[in-house]
Amino acid sequence: MKIEQLKPAQSVAELEQRLKDLKAILQNLKKKNVNLPQGHLKVATKQKRKEFYHIKEPGCSRGIYIPKAQVSLAAQLAQKDYNLRLAGLVEKEIGAIERFLKSTLKLTEISHLYEGLCPGRQALITPVTLTNAQYAAEWKKVSWQGKVFSDDAPNYFTSNNERMRSKSEVIIAETLQRYKVPYRYEYPLNLKRAAEAEQVTIYPDFLCLNVCTREEFFWEHFGMMDDPEYVQRTISKLSLYIQNGIFPGRGLIISMESGTEHLDTKDLERLIKNYLI
Template sequence: MINLREILMDELNRLDILKNKSVEFLKKAPEGSLYITNNKKQCQYYWRKSKEDRHGVYIKKKNKKLIWDLAQKEYTLKLLTKVEENKKYIEKILNKYNFDEGVQVYEKLNPLKQTIVHPYVLPEEDYVEYWYEYQKNEKEKLSNKIAKRYMIEDELEIITENGEKVKSKSEKILADKFKSMGIPYAYEQPVLLNGYGYVLPDFKILNKKTRKEYYWEHFGMMDDREYAEKTIKKIENYEKNGIFPGKNLIMTFETKQHPLSMRIVSENIEEFLV
């Protein structure tokens, strides 16, 4: 689901970066402006130090920095004007646009009428319940397409707080962390990667606020050469199927000497999931 507020906030941040960069340059830029004429197919450069200076002082071509600074100044001033305009438009939208209108309309209905209508936009709690049910049904439907080597052995006794069997202590740590923070997740939810087949990402996760889905893969044996090579191949196939690290794929890594970092886990959760 596209989150308009998130997109607008990202654009506002981008414009702020442009504004700051422009302001910093203008603080050091020379006074006046650049005037260019084309005399016998050769450019001649003049420095207008004020608006009253119609022609300006001739600039020798070897003074490239001054020529560049003056030209850059004109560009930067025009860009800054547009940036300021667009910032005002976005800020106005963020202040006035009701991003949760569908949920609010439903929640304000008479409770008796809520049981009758089918809302187009579900409240967060209802959406999470629907999401869990959908993941469960999809997993059951695709279970016969999953290679046996991916199946969890019955004798495994690593159990999460949600009562799921997982394949490693690190997966349990991650699952329990998601549960403690109220982050909806599905363990080893099948996904089809064209050119690779069905795979079972460690976790499929839902950001409740944005309703955007992510896959979280923990690669826990990176000091094993064969495992590391398979990991690279798997990541490449994720990317070929539009699942990119830093976009909708979160990855953590581990070796015998470097165990799972909870600091990195928390930073990823903060960045993508809450």
């Protein structure tokens, strides 16, 4: 379901981080080149054999032959030549990004247009980009039928009175709530096995929303990884995800535990911070 016409722009933050990385690379390149030999490398092919020459003077075309015993010198010169060309390209990209970031039109102005209106005016408008709070509210409105609980299933409930199948799922749900990450518990997902024509319906533990990027992630918790049969089912399930273009870290978050390695809430927080906020 498409909730808004235009997702908020994410490029500014990405460009700012790339600019920071490029400047660090440029500084590192300059430091490295100070310790590399003077001159440049010439590579010649003679009878299908590569020969290396040290060009010490500008304008010199022949250079000094580098024997095999001094191949490390050739490697240093090759690295220096690469570093110099790379530095030039890095400087160009730094300039381009800085000019873009300083431009009059900022990528956030479209979303800020609506956010800057008074509530009374906002109520009369259908914006192309919603605020994060509005998008999350619309996303939560979706109704679904989860997997049915068996009569003898244990009762585990969150603070919001949502019934779940395990204590670990309750812990994950409570952690998501604490970080204000919207989720749907056991939201049905139709997938196809590569060798079969028919669809199979599975119920991922959670479908989570990164409100800022509008990305959705399925979250599967595998809680009995010391049970060989359970591990085989887990492998089969992960394979099914991959066959349908849903990969761990790209649309799929995975957490695990066993009888000896219990669920670590700090790990849950790391996963949430990395993928969902």
